[in-house]
Amino acid sequence: MSADQRPGPPAQGSLQRRSAARTAVVWNALREVLDRQDTGRPASVVDIGGGTGEFAVRVAELGHRVVVVDPSPDALAILARRADESGVADLVTGRQGDLDDLPDLPDLLGDTGRGADVVLCHGVLEIVEDPAAALVALAGVLRPGGTLSLLVNQRHAAVVARAMAGHFGQARALLESSVLQQVQPSTDPGSRNHRFTADEITVVLDEAGFDTVSMQAVRVFVDLVPSSLVDLEPGAAQALVELEQAVANRPEYLALATRIHTLATRRT
Numbered sequence: 001m002s003a004d005q006r007p008g009p010p011a012q013g014s015l016q017r018r019s020a021a022r023t024a025v026v027w028n029a030l031r032e033v034l035d036r037q038d039t040g041r042p043a044s045v046v047d048i049g050g051g052t053g054e055f056a057v058r059v060a061e062l063g064h065r066v067v068v069v070d071p072s073p074d075a076l077a078i079l080a081r082r083a084d085e086s087g088v089a090d091l092v093t094g095r096q097g098d099l100d101d102l103p104d105l106p107d108l109l110g111d112t113g114r115g116a117d118v119v120l121c122h123g124v125l126e127i128v129e130d131p132a133a134a135l136v137a138l139a140g141v142l143r144p145g146g147t148l149s150l151l152v153n154q155r156h157a158a159v160v161a162r163a164m165a166g167h168f169g170q171a172r173a174l175l176e177s178s179v180l181q182q183v184q185p186s187t188d189p190g191s192r193n194h195r196f197t198a199d200e201i202t203v204v205l206d207e208a209g210f211d212t213v214s215m216q217a218v219r220v221f222v223d224l225v226p227s228s229l230v231d232l233e234p235g236a237a238q239a240l241v242e243l244e245q246a247v248a249n250r251p252e253y254l255a256l257a258t259r260i261h262t263l264a265t266r267r268t
């Protein structure tokens, strides 16, 4: 195969379509939570591990105030540029910080020392030292009755993915692990990759003082379908988003999903 016959990197439109299919379910659920806020003021939102602000900027575009906490200065710099370009720089604050060692509330939220209305923690619980302790810290950032939006990797899908890649030993080890084993603190951040089942999420949330309100299956199909099918077939990308949305609230699909999105409220 000559250089110009080789497939290049996916086109921008392809990446955007795939990204939309990956985030639509979570964004729709989060948006409903934000639309339900009836405090008479913009919601106070904290996005822990919010990275470059993919969600934070969209939340700010709805008029809410968002504090993004992330250890990466590079991510925070991109966040600031993105917020600026979207015209919401006055609503978005980046704070360098760590879920394992969060700043005190008044320090984090400025004058609103009462706790955030909504906390996002998407794709972070997997890599912290102790997920159970991290959830307790997240509860401390929320006001009583406030909502946690938690997105984590789901273990059974990871078992299937490893097996399909031919890593049968790894698949077996993951299958036989449990979150209780996985949460043993590891000093090596690179080695941390906690994965959770729906039942485990419910248990650790309960122990941290949360009531689980809903659980959604996220990315049931999008990681399995070849890009060419989505890109070449007219209307396929939109149909895939609609299919993901259609199965998201069916509990039988939780065990097939790459990720689980949970909404939980902090007990009063």
Ligand SMILES: C[S@@+](CC[C@H](N)C(=O)[O-])C[C@H]1O[C@@H](n2cnc3c(N)ncnc32)[C@H](O)[C@@H]1O
Pocket (backbone or CB within 6 Å): 048, 049, 050, 051, 052, 054, 055, 069, 070, 071, 072, 075, 097, 098, 099, 100, 121, 122, 123, 124, 127, 128
């Ligand atoms: C997989 S990315 C998820 C980014 C974003 N939340 C999203 O869903 O698109 C993980 C993010 O967590 C941040 N992170 C890593 N360790 C963290 C920690 N201990 N506390 C808070 N954030 C952390 C990383 O810098 C990165 O931005």
